[in-house]
Amino acid sequence: MVDKLSDPIGRLMGLRYKSHPWHGIYIGKNAPEKVTAFIEVVPTDTVKYEIDKDSGYLRIDRPQKYSNVVPALYGFIPQTFCGDEVGKYCMEKTGRENIKGDGDPIDICVLTEKDITHGDILVHARPIGGFRMIDGNEADDKIIAVLNNDVVYEGYKNVSDLPPIVIERLKHYFxxxxxxxxxxxxxxxxxxxxxxxxxxxxxxxITDYQKRFDNLGKLLY
Known part of the structure; x- marks a missing residue:
């Protein structure tokens, strides 16, 4: 699926129509080491925006309660799906039972020293770790990444390299x-x-996405 959606025909179609951020954006040839991320929310936002799965446009999800704002760029990784395989991995790592994926693309927060003032953008990010988050009985992993070539965060190769306060702020938000x-x-x-x-x-x-949306690739090609 990843290769199909990255060929020249798909790119030419993207010149005519706006690509759906979940299905029409290429995850990147070096995934999972480097990925494209679609950013929905930035630290200055006082409401939480979320992709509308049908149209691909951003919609208002809800106002942020109190002064709780996301401490990093926040969005998702295109052409991913939190499904059976992600749920199974969560069960393997936690010893829990009856955990399933939440049915959304994988969430990602991207650390950068730059002030990015609005979402609805694409960034190149390098994952360095994540949170194993469970919401009810659903796996809801949050990948932690750094903006590719960021002056401050480029040197961080693993989540354990980050200052503890950065992890605490992210945890508190989520x-x-x-x-x-x-x-x-x-x-x-x-x-x-x-x-x-x-x-x-x-x-x-990525495997979950290919299983879930295999027919999408057949329709496109």
Whole structure:
């Protein structure tokens, strides 16, 4: 699927129509070591934007509660799907049962020292780790990456290299950003994992995507 969606025909079609950020953007030839990320939300946003899966446009998901804002660029990795393989890997690593993927593309937060003022953009990112997050009985992994060639963060090769405060801020955001008045939050982060596990999660999500959207490739080609 990845190779099919990256050939010249697909790229020419992208000149005529806006590519769907989930299905029409190439993940990158060096994935999972380097990936393209579609950014939905940036630290200055006071509402949470989320991709509309049908149209591919950004929509308002919800206002951020209190002063809780994302501490990094936040979005997803195109041509990935959090499905059976990602859920299975989560069960292997946690010893839990009956965990399934959440049915979304894999989320990614991208660290950079630059002030990026709006989302709906593509960036090249290098994964260095992630959070094994479970929401109810669903795997909801968050890949942690650095902006490719970023002056400050380029030297970080593994999540364990980051200052602890960076990890704490990211954890706090992901554990609280779904808080809504009158609703219980059944979200937890069981592990902070390093770069090799991040690669495995991404690779499994690519496999899940190919299984889930195999017919999409057949329709395009």
């Amino acid at each position: 554990l609280t950003y779904k808080d809504m008045p009158g609703k219980d939050n059944d979200t937890e982060i069981t592990h902070t994992y390093e770069v090799e596990e991040a690669y495995e999660v991404i690779q499994r999500s």
